Amino acid sequence: MASKQPEAKYSVDNGVAVITLSYPPLNALHPLLLRSLFDQLRRAHADPAVRAIVVTGANNNFCAGFDINQFQNPSAGSGGGIDNKINDAICEVLEGGLKPTVAAVQGVALGGGLEVAMGCNARVVAPGTKLGLPELQLGILPGFGGTQRLPRLVGLAKAAEMMLTSTPIKAEAGLKLGLVDALAPPEQLLSAAKAMALDIAEGRKPRMYSLTRTDKLPPLGEALAILDMARAETAKRARGLRHPQLCLNAIQAGIEAGGAGGLVAESKAFAEAASLDTHKALVHIFFAQRSTKKVKGVTDVPGLKPRPIRCVAVLGGGLMGSGIATALVLAGVDVILKEVNQGFLDAGMGRIKANLQSRVKKGAMSASAADAALGRVKGSLDYSDFGRADMVIEAVIEDIGLKQRIFADLEKVCRPDAILSTNTSTIDIDLVGAKMEGGGAKSAGRLLGAHFFSPAHVMPLLEIVKTSRTSPQALLDTLALSGRIKKTPVVVGNCTGFAVNRVFFPYTMSAVMLADLGMDPYRIDAAVAGKFGMPMGPFRLNDLVGSDIGLHVGANFVTSFSERVYVSRLIPLLNEVKRLGEKTGKGFYKFDAKTRKASPDPELAPLLAESRKAAGLVKEGAKPPALSDADILDFIFFPVVNEGCRVVSEGIVDKPADLDVASVMAMGFPPVKGGLIFWADLVGAPRIVARLRQFAALVPQHAGFFAPCDYLVQAAAAGRKLSAGVPPASKM
Numbered sequence: 001m002a003s004k005q006p007e008a009k010y011s012v013d014n015g016v017a018v019i020t021l022s023y024p025p026l027n028a029l030h031p032l033l034l035r036s037l038f039d040q041l042r043r044a045h046a047d048p049a050v051r052a053i054v055v056t057g058a059n060n061n062f063c064a065g066f067d068i069n070q071f072q073n074p075s076a077g078s079g080g081g082i083d084n085k086i087n088d089a090i091c092e093v094l095e096g097g098l099k100p101t102v103a104a105v106q107g108v109a110l111g112g113g114l115e116v117a118m119g120c121n122a123r124v125v126a127p128g129t130k131l132g133l134p135e136l137q138l139g140i141l142p143g144f145g146g147t148q149r150l151p152r153l154v155g156l157a158k159a160a161e162m163m164l165t166s167t168p169i170k171a172e173a174g175l176k177l178g179l180v181d182a183l184a185p186p187e188q189l190l191s192a193a194k195a196m197a198l199d200i201a202e203g204r205k206p207r208m209y210s211l212t213r214t215d216k217l218p219p220l221g222e223a224l225a226i227l228d229m230a231r232a233e234t235a236k237r238a239r240g241l242r243h244p245q246l247c248l249n250a251i252q253a254g255i256e257a258g259g260a261g262g263l264v265a266e267s268k269a270f271a272e273a274a275s276l277d278t279h280k281a282l283v284h285i286f287f288a289q290r291s292t293k294k295v296k297g298v299t300d301v302p303g304l305k306p307r308p309i310r311c312v313a314v315l316g317g318g319l320m321g322s323g324i325a326t327a328l329v330l331a332g333v334d335v336i337l338k339e340v341n342q343g344f345l346d347a348g349m350g351r352i353k354a355n356l357q358s359r360v361k362k363g364a365m366s367a368s369a370a371d372a373a374l375g376r377v378k379g380s381l382d383y384s385d386f387g388r389a390d391m392v393i394e395a396v397i398e399d400i401g402l403k404q405r406i407f408a409d410l411e412k413v414c415r416p417d418a419i420l421s422t423n424t425s426t427i428d429i430d431l432v433g434a435k436m437e438g439g440g441a442k443s444a445g446r447l448l449g450a451h452f453f454s455p456a457h458v459m460p461l462l463e464i465v466k467t468s469r470t471s472p473q474a475l476l477d478t479l480a481l482s483g484r485i486k487k488t489p490v491v492v493g494n495c496t497g498f499a500v501n502r503v504f505f506p507y508t509m510s511a512v513m514l515a516d517l518g519m520d521p522y523r524i525d526a527a528v529a530g531k532f533g534m535p536m537g538p539f540r541l542n543d544l545v546g547s548d549i550g551l552h553v554g555a556n557f558v559t560s561f562s563e564r565v566y567v568s569r570l571i572p573l574l575n576e577v578k579r580l581g582e583k584t585g586k587g588f589y590k591f592d593a594k595t596r597k598a599s600p601d602p603e604l605a606p607l608l609a610e611s612r613k614a615a616g617l618v619k620e621g622a623k624p625p626a627l628s629d630a631d632i633l634d635f636i637f638f639p640v641v642n643e644g645c646r647v648v649s650e651g652i653v654d655k656p657a658d659l660d661v662a663s664v665m666a667m668g669f670p671p672v673k674g675g676l677i678f679w680a681d682l683v684g685a686p687r688i689v690a691r692l693r694q695f696a697a698l699v700p701q702h703a704g705f706f707a708p709c710d711y712l713v714q715a716a717a718a719g720r721k722l723s724a725g726v727p728p729a730s731k732m
């Protein structure tokens with residue numbers, strides 16, 4: 001078995017020292033690995049048998065960059081305790097030491113990994129290798145010279161794009177750009193790199209120094225114009241975030257002062273970025289996203305292995321069903337699409353085809369791959385083929401009676417080992433299975449929720465809903481399927497709305513309450529989307545989802561959580577006048593028939609007035625409360641946090657970080673805030689409790705809507721973090 005110790009291994013072959021970065025799985029640059037790399041470089045320089053050096057990686061990978069775990073290690077200090085002296089020393093020796101260096105790269109070379117490779121005098125890379133500087137996605141910037149070397153190797157505009165988007169390129173593109181000197185298949189990688197190292201040592205190939213090259217850099221004026229454009233674009237896209245600007249500043253410093261001066265500016269900029277909350281939030285999301293796949297009692301059961309899911313029967317070819325089918329066939333899973341009549345079936349098949357064609361148009365897949373994917377769908381008007389299905393995903397309308405009849409049928413027509421799942425967004429899963437044999441008892445182990453978000457082939461989250469009786473095997477199989485169809489899974493407990501929709505029901509209700517208090521809906525949306533950074537405000541979201549759907553789903557929350565809901569006339573009024581949102585051209589906004597662009601609609605005013613009158617939150621003739629944008633944000637998001645705390649304390653999510661991931665991936669909660677609960681901790685539980693009580697006093701008729709839950713109140717009183725989860729002794 002490969003050693004888990006971070007170390008750089010050393011061997012010499014025919015005058016070339018091979019230094020191998022080794023730290024499974026991806027040879028991340030743990031401080032001990034960096035120290036060991038430095039020591040081995042010195043050893044190679046001291047070794048008279050060595051004329052040239054190759055740096056490579058173990059485990060079929062070069063290196064995924066600095067060890068991100070260090071950023072969460074309290075004893076490492078800010079920025080993971082990155083020691084610039086040793087990093088600069090490594091790159092100096094690699095680049096300018098007496099003996100030339102070549103990197104032999106495969107798998108991934110990201111962040112500090114690519115920076116080590118760029119420090120070498122040349123790079124031999126296996127086809128398909130991912131090369132990139134994705135540090136910005138962690139709220140920092142390249143800290144081992146990447147801001148200086150990448151622009152000098154690939155040109156300023158491309159380098160800025162690679163850093164600002166955190167998007168890696170493939171080796172083949174790297175060859176065209178000049179980042180890669182030669183391609184070699186994995187089995188010839190080392191020999192090709194050794195040969196190139198000797199060629200450089202013996203003068204057959206020129207030795208290149210990426211820090212001092214200027215041939216790829218544009219003249220100063222042009223360079224500054226490129227950077228100014230990147231700044232403006234980033235300010236728009238990254239909404240005032242500091243770390244991308246710090247990265248651009250470091251690049252600029254190097255253009256103006258030369259690579260060596262740029263390194264000094266880079267390390268200062270790095271230290272500032274590493275001290276910001278954005279960095280902590282993004283590192284938290286990085287690990288949280290990976291930890292949702294590890295589920296207690298499921299993925300840690302010895303001997304339990306996922307069974308392959310080769311064929312899935314999807315019931316319903318509507319928007320959801322066709323999106324789910326698309327996601328499945330894109331991953332090579334066979335689909336049986338069942339509808340109730342030929343017309344609906346044709347429409348469903350048409351939607352799948354359109355989804356695939358839009359990917360072809362975007363260049364995400366070839367036309368022949370789209371044809372092959374479509375060929376995996378078999379339409380059906382009955383259950384005759386369901387014996388083939390390893391899993392069923394029901395995606396019909398949200399009608400409990402209909403779903404119950406369907407599941408009773410499924411139990412009879414499917415194999416006894418097939419997983420039976422529903423894509424309901426709110427209905428209790430046990431209720432869905434209540435008409436199966438023994439009130440659902442016989443098939444309880446294989447019944448679960450597979451809740452996709454619309455559009456299902458695009459949105460990255462899958463809520464896997466377990467009941468108290470769902471078997472670990474069925475959950476494990478579904479977790480494995482989620483990986484295959486490239487969804488991040490979150491296993492959640494069974495309740496109205498599960499985790500995501502339940503936590504976000506107060507989002508719309510608070511917004512509607514603010515509108516009933518006299519606030520302009522467009523101002524509310526502007527604060528939520530613009531200032532806070534949600535993809536869209538609650539009223540624009542209503543128009544996307546549809547007022548009819550909103551009303552229907554909202555009714556479930558009104559029934560289940562009657563003591564803490566806000567029921568207004570506003571959305572029912574929109575329904576009555578058929579302002580259903582985008583699909584009818586009008587909702588809270590009006591939509592341009594051609595461009596579908598949303599704009600405020602003066603025709604909304606009488607509906608707002610009628611709803612405000614019915615709500616009676618502000619006495620006739622009295623002035624509505626004057627609330628700032630910051631008040632609006634607290635009013636909307638603190639009830640959401642409060643519901644999130646209930647979801648955590650009731651064990652609906654396994655751990656608070658799961659809710660962070662779910663809020664980011666399903667609702668677009670800004671990842672730079674670290675997800676709902678992480679952000680709530682940055683705000684602080686005491687402030688959230690105090691504000692909720694203020695809002696309850698402002699709208700005393702609806703004090704229940706704002707009543708802080710025990711988990712929140714107790715955390716505030718005890719100075720405990722909300723992200724710490726329920727303390728073991730106090731089950732709530």
Ligand code: T1G
Pocket residue numbers: 025026028029064065066067068069082108110111112113115134135138140141142143144146290291
């Ligand atoms: N440090 C520590 N662990 C890492 C890691 C890293 N850099 N990269 C991956 N892992 C772990 C990950 O947590 C998981 O662990 C396992 O490896 C497999 O990863 C100075 C400061 C490389 C594209 O931002 O983008 O260098 O869950 O499940 O889908 O300028 O991991 O199995 O226990 O994600 O195949 C910059 C981050 C660092 C790259 C592979 N580097 N990694 O994806 O597998 S900062 C990055 C990724 C830096 C310098 C700066 C992806 C991947 P576990 P995985 P994957």
